Amino acid sequence: MPNLIILVSVPIFVAVTLQYLYRNFTQDRAWNHIPTHEFEDGDNSRDRYVRDLKDLLESGYRKYSKQGLPFKVKIPIGGYSVRYRVVLPKDHLEEMKHLSNNTFSWALASAVIFAQDFTGAPPRGPWSGKALRVGIHQNLGDITKKLDQQIDMYFGTHLPQNSSMIMSIRFMDFFVPAIANITSSLLVDERLSSNPEWIQQTCDFAVNRYKSADDVRAYPPLLAALVAPLIPSVRQLRKSRRYVKEQMTPLYEDMKMRQNSGILSKEKCRKGAFGFEWLWGGAPDDVTLDDFSDTMMRTLIASIHTTAKTISVALIDLLSQPQYMDELRREAMEATEFDGSIDIEKLFKMDCFLKESQRLTPVFLLTMNRIVTQSYTFKVSGTSMPVGTMTTAATAAIATDPDTFGIDSNCFDGSRFQRLRLSNKAGESALKMGMATEDSLGFGLGSQACPGRFFAVNQIKLMLAKFLTRWELTLEKNGQKWLGGRPKYEYYDFSVVAPAEYGMLLRRREII
Numbered sequence: 001m002p003n004l005i006i007l008v009s010v011p012i013f014v015a016v017t018l019q020y021l022y023r024n025f026t027q028d029r030a031w032n033h034i035p036t037h038e039f040e041d042g043d044n045s046r047d048r049y050v051r052d053l054k055d056l057l058e059s060g061y062r063k064y065s066k067q068g069l070p071f072k073v074k075i076p077i078g079g080y081s082v083r084y085r086v087v088l089p090k091d092h093l094e095e096m097k098h099l100s101n102n103t104f105s106w107a108l109a110s111a112v113i114f115a116q117d118f119t120g121a122p123p124r125g126p127w128s129g130k131a132l133r134v135g136i137h138q139n140l141g142d143i144t145k146k147l148d149q150q151i152d153m154y155f156g157t158h159l160p161q162n163s164s165m166i167m168s169i170r171f172m173d174f175f176v177p178a179i180a181n182i183t184s185s186l187l188v189d190e191r192l193s194s195n196p197e198w199i200q201q202t203c204d205f206a207v208n209r210y211k212s213a214d215d216v217r218a219y220p221p222l223l224a225a226l227v228a229p230l231i232p233s234v235r236q237l238r239k240s241r242r243y244v245k246e247q248m249t250p251l252y253e254d255m256k257m258r259q260n261s262g263i264l265s266k267e268k269c270r271k272g273a274f275g276f277e278w279l280w281g282g283a284p285d286d287v288t289l290d291d292f293s294d295t296m297m298r299t300l301i302a303s304i305h306t307t308a309k310t311i312s313v314a315l316i317d318l319l320s321q322p323q324y325m326d327e328l329r330r331e332a333m334e335a336t337e338f339d340g341s342i343d344i345e346k347l348f349k350m351d352c353f354l355k356e357s358q359r360l361t362p363v364f365l366l367t368m369n370r371i372v373t374q375s376y377t378f379k380v381s382g383t384s385m386p387v388g389t390m391t392t393a394a395t396a397a398i399a400t401d402p403d404t405f406g407i408d409s410n411c412f413d414g415s416r417f418q419r420l421r422l423s424n425k426a427g428e429s430a431l432k433m434g435m436a437t438e439d440s441l442g443f444g445l446g447s448q449a450c451p452g453r454f455f456a457v458n459q460i461k462l463m464l465a466k467f468l469t470r471w472e473l474t475l476e477k478n479g480q481k482w483l484g485g486r487p488k489y490e491y492y493d494f495s496v497v498a499p500a501e502y503g504m505l506l507r508r509r510e511i512i
């Protein structure tokens with residue numbers, strides 16, 4: 001019997017290995033016309049790539065993209081089913097930004113990046129982005145008011161309320177549950193948003209989507225399919241997906257019943273008070289429960305860590321550079337109404353500060369990830385993209401281009417966007433935090449840009465304004481006062497590492 005097993009498994013192993021080597025060989029040839037960019041000192045190890053991708057992309061951008069040429073970088077970390085990322089110059093992004101999922105597929109890119117076929121994470125569907133974008137756009141005023149109230153409630157019960165109390169928080173430990181709570185209260189109904197288990201699950205699956213993808217990608221794709229069901233983070237993610245489906249069932253059935261009996265119109269849903277209504281308003285008539293609950297899970301996953309990292313970095317940027325504190329605090333106080341709510345339109349300087357913070361430390365070094373599903377030749381350069389190419393935009397490198405931002409483009413200047421906006425009245429709205437332009441790709445660009453970006457930006461501004469007006473804040477690292485200036489943020493592959501060791505000490509201010 002053991003001999004039989006060996007007799008069968010050895011040829012299979014050899015055939016699979018040969019097929020793998022052949023695929024790599026042909027793949028390499030298909031992309032020969034696109035130059036490969038590597039670390040110039042010859043150290044192109046996995047570790048180097050994981051740690052220094054930011055520098056690699058910046059040097060590649062300056063060497064190739066500035067000449068209008070795409071370049072490719074190898075993905076030496078395990079388990080990616082594609083071997084290269086092809087980084088497109090700005091004019092190529094402009095050309096592809098509205099091309100459909102049928103040519104440059106964001107759904108497929110997401111499946112590859114998050115190893116979805118193995119982890120069982122919910123897929124990125126075709127209708128959800130537009131449904132969410134329309135819902136947020138139509139209801140932004142009400143959303144902002146509700147965010148303001150929910151933040152007050154959360155801060156009122158989780159932060160010190162009199163000046164004799166001081167409290168130390170770690171940013172990610174505080175913001176992940178806070179944002180899960182506040183975001184849930186706008187996206188799902190009261191029954192779910194007030195359920196502690198829902199909140200706990202929401203925080204967990206947001207972390208687990210990233211962790212399970214990392215865990216699975218430790219294996220080559222062929223092996224990953226076998227190993228995935230045994231990996232704890234994958235099992236947990238699949239369990240969470242079933243949990244979300246169970247919890248979304250009553251909402252789904254109620255909406256379906258009301259739609260079928262003619263009481264509920266799509267139009268009314270789009271103007272509803274909750275995210276699940278906006279999603280329903282943009283969903284196809286025959287949307288399934290699985291699709292609907294996956295969409296909600298994906299929306300929550302997309303919103304929590306991105307927002308938590310962005311506000312954590314902004315607070316570190318601010319508290320480590322106290323020269324900006326007085327003017328931002330003064331502005332936030334002037335924007336505070338008698339009832340404690342914040343007039344977000346008055347937070348011009350804060351907007352500019354956040355824009356600079358995101359410019360230098362975007363959550364993702366690369367955005368606009370797509371997989372080419374029909375071969376495409378760029379009109380702008382004549383460069384062809386074979387089927388299977390993973391294209392992307394060098395978000396961080398573009399944002400530090402000296403030709404756009406000046407010789408100090410790599411330095412933090414909290415007033416940079418104030419000057420840019422004041423000196424360019426006609427184009428100033430394109431420079432606001434949340435606006436997606438080819439120089440500001442932190443939220444992507446074009447029809448697939450983040451649909452939740454104004455929700456995120458308003459939530460961050462409201463939280464910051466309340467922190468500044470109500471508490472004295474001292475930056476800490478590992479629980480000790482931090483006086484080391486603005487730290488260098490780390491990236492893992494293309495994502496910013498959550499600055500988990502940083503936090504702040506809060507003491508309630510006497511006078512508001």
Ligand code: HEM
Nearest residue numbers: 124298299302303306307310363367368443444450452456
């Ligand atoms: C500062 C916080 C955030 C950042 C930096 C961010 C960034 C991004 C980026 C770069 C994309 C991909 C765009 C592309 O494909 O080119 C994206 C997609 C998306 N974002 Fe955001 N986002 C944030 C907050 C939010 C929030 C608060 C929501 C929901 C309320 C949200 C919902 C989504 C959804 C649904 C997608 C589509 C992809 C998917 O389904 O996974 N995002 N976001």
